[in-house]
Amino acid sequence: MNRIDLPILHTEMDQVNREKYSSTTTLTAIELEVFPELAQAQWLANMMSPSLWKWEENLPKRRGGSPVRRKVEEIKQYLIHAYEFCHMEEYPGLCPSGLTDIETEDARFPDSPQKQKIFQELRNIFLHGSSTVLAELLQVNSVREYYRLMDYPKNMIPRWGNETIDKMDAYKHISRSGLGAGKCQSLALLYASALIILGRFPWQNVAVLWFSPSHVMTYLKEGEGYLASNKRIFSAVSLQNINEHTSVVKSCLEKEKLSHVQMIFGNIHDALPHYSIDRGDLDSLYLHLENYAASGNASPSNFWTSPKEKTYIPFPWPTIDFSGVQSAESLQNIVYDYARKFPGSIYDLAMYAFRCIDVKYPEIYAYTAKNRSSRIKDLGLETVEQMLEYAQNQFSWDSIFPSPDRIALPDEVILFQRGTHRDRALLLYALLANKFPHQEPFLVFTKTQSFVLWNGILLPVQPNFHETEEIFLLFNSQGSVKAPDFNTACFS
Structure with a gap:
C-alpha cells in the first residue's frame, strides 16, 4: 500500500452538539425526547426520500367517499401491506438496536x-x-x-432506535414476512410524511402526538379527523368499534398525558417553557381532536400540554410550501439550500438524518460509528486482515439507501447484510477504531472509491481499486477536511 500525507483534524463542534448531531443518525427514543427537534429532522428526511415518492406509482386507487377519505384510505392500504410493527423476539428489548x-x-x-x-x-x-x-x-x-x-x-x-423510511424498507431483507418495519414513532412519522407529500394535505393539519411514555400517533385535522396508530388509521366512526387496536388509541386519549405535539414546523412540549406552533393552529387542533375523541366514544383526558404559562417563539426559519414541490429531488434541493443558509436549523439536522455525505461535519458519521456500533463487538474479529476481509467480502454491494451519496452506519450494514464502498469503509473504520483506540484511522473518499487509512497504510474496501483519483474528503471522529482545503493529490 502507498502512504498518504495527513493534515491535523479538529472539529468545530462542542460535545453537546456532537451528541445532538450524532443522535440524528440513530434516532433512539431517548435522543428524540432530549432533542425534540430531531423528530422534525427525521420527518423531513422521510419526505426527501425517493422511496416515499415512489408510493404514488402503487397507491391503490379508491372510489367513492369524500376526496379526503379516499386519499387517507389509499395511504393506509399501501402502508398496511408494505410494513409491520418492528417486534423482533430474538433480541433483548425486542429491538435490534440492542x-x-x-x-x-x-x-x-x-x-x-x-x-x-x-x-x-x-x-x-x-x-x-x-x-x-x-x-x-x-x-x-x-x-x-x-x-x-x-x-x-x-x-x-x-435503546429503541427509530427509523427513516429507507431503513424501515430495509427490514424486508431480514424479516420473515418480507415487509418493511418500524416502531410506533417511526410509523407515526411515516404516516405524517405520506399525508403531506402524497395526500397533499396542508402541513398545519398534520400533527404527531406524543403520549409519553406509552405511544406516538399521528392526527389529520381534516373532515371529522383521522388518528393513525401504528399501521392503522381510524376515523371517528371506526374508533367506535371495540377491538384491541381501538383500545390502544382510547387508552392513550383517556389515560395518558399528551406531553408533546409536533408539526413539521412547530412544537409544544410540556417540559419546555416555550412553544412554536401558532396559537390559532394549536387551539384549532385541540378543539378538532376533542370533537374527534367525543365522536369516537372516547373521553379525552385533561392532561394535554397547554400553552398557558409558556412563551410563544415563532418557528425561526423559512417554512416550505409543499404543495409546490413536485419531486423528491426538488425537496432535497430546498432542504440542502436552507441547511447551508441556516446552520443548526431543522434543515441542517435533516441532512444528517438523511445521511447525506455532503454536510459540513461528516465527522459526525465517524463519531457515531466509533461510539454507537454495538454489533461489531460480537463479531470476534481480532486482526486487521480479518477486519478487511470481512468488510470486503461479507455483504451484498447494494445499500439500504438508493444513492452512494448517503451513508449507512456499521450496525445497519451488519444487520441488513449490505453496503456500498462508503458503508463498508465506515464499518472498517469502526472495527479498527474500537480494536485499536489509540490509533484512530481515517476515512478517505474519492469520487468512486473509499479507503481507510490506518497506521500509515491505505486499506481498500473494494476488490478492484486504483490510486489515481483525487481525494475529496478525509475524516474521522476528530474532524474532517475537504477539497480544495486539502492537498487532494496526496498519494505518493
Missing part, C-alpha cells in the same frame, strides 16, 4: 427539563415498574418481562 444502561445515556446529554422528564419516566418504567398505562397497552403485568430484560441488571434498558 440495550444500553440509564447511567450511560444520562451522561451523554446536558441537563434540561426534557431530559429530566424522560429519565424520570425511564426509572419509573424499568426500575420501579410504575408505568401502569404502558403495561395496560402492552397487556402485561411487567414491562421488564415483556421486553425480555429479566436476566439483565435493572438499569439496562432498550
Whole structure:
C-alpha cells in the first residue's frame, strides 16, 4: 500500500452538539425526547426520500367517499401491506438496536427539563415498574418481562432506535414476512410524511402526538379527523368499534398525558417553557381532536400540554410550501439550500438524518460509528486482515439507501447484510477504531472509491481499486477536511 500525507483534524463542534448531531443518525427514543427537534429532522428526511415518492406509482386507487377519505384510505392500504410493527423476539428489548444502561445515556446529554422528564419516566418504567398505562397497552403485568430484560441488571434498558423510511424498507431483507418495519414513532412519522407529500394535505393539519411514555400517533385535522396508530388509521366512526387496536388509541386519549405535539414546523412540549406552533393552529387542533375523541366514544383526558404559562417563539426559519414541490429531488434541493443558509436549523439536522455525505461535519458519521456500533463487538474479529476481509467480502454491494451519496452506519450494514464502498469503509473504520483506540484511522473518499487509512497504510474496501483519483474528503471522529482545503493529490 502507498502512504498518504495527513493534515491535523479538529472539529468545530462542542460535545453537546456532537451528541445532538450524532443522535440524528440513530434516532433512539431517548435522543428524540432530549432533542425534540430531531423528530422534525427525521420527518423531513422521510419526505426527501425517493422511496416515499415512489408510493404514488402503487397507491391503490379508491372510489367513492369524500376526496379526503379516499386519499387517507389509499395511504393506509399501501402502508398496511408494505410494513409491520418492528417486534423482533430474538433480541433483548425486542429491538435490534440492542440495550444500553440509564447511567450511560444520562451522561451523554446536558441537563434540561426534557431530559429530566424522560429519565424520570425511564426509572419509573424499568426500575420501579410504575408505568401502569404502558403495561395496560402492552397487556402485561411487567414491562421488564415483556421486553425480555429479566436476566439483565435493572438499569439496562432498550435503546429503541427509530427509523427513516429507507431503513424501515430495509427490514424486508431480514424479516420473515418480507415487509418493511418500524416502531410506533417511526410509523407515526411515516404516516405524517405520506399525508403531506402524497395526500397533499396542508402541513398545519398534520400533527404527531406524543403520549409519553406509552405511544406516538399521528392526527389529520381534516373532515371529522383521522388518528393513525401504528399501521392503522381510524376515523371517528371506526374508533367506535371495540377491538384491541381501538383500545390502544382510547387508552392513550383517556389515560395518558399528551406531553408533546409536533408539526413539521412547530412544537409544544410540556417540559419546555416555550412553544412554536401558532396559537390559532394549536387551539384549532385541540378543539378538532376533542370533537374527534367525543365522536369516537372516547373521553379525552385533561392532561394535554397547554400553552398557558409558556412563551410563544415563532418557528425561526423559512417554512416550505409543499404543495409546490413536485419531486423528491426538488425537496432535497430546498432542504440542502436552507441547511447551508441556516446552520443548526431543522434543515441542517435533516441532512444528517438523511445521511447525506455532503454536510459540513461528516465527522459526525465517524463519531457515531466509533461510539454507537454495538454489533461489531460480537463479531470476534481480532486482526486487521480479518477486519478487511470481512468488510470486503461479507455483504451484498447494494445499500439500504438508493444513492452512494448517503451513508449507512456499521450496525445497519451488519444487520441488513449490505453496503456500498462508503458503508463498508465506515464499518472498517469502526472495527479498527474500537480494536485499536489509540490509533484512530481515517476515512478517505474519492469520487468512486473509499479507503481507510490506518497506521500509515491505505486499506481498500473494494476488490478492484486504483490510486489515481483525487481525494475529496478525509475524516474521522476528530474532524474532517475537504477539497480544495486539502492537498487532494496526496498519494505518493
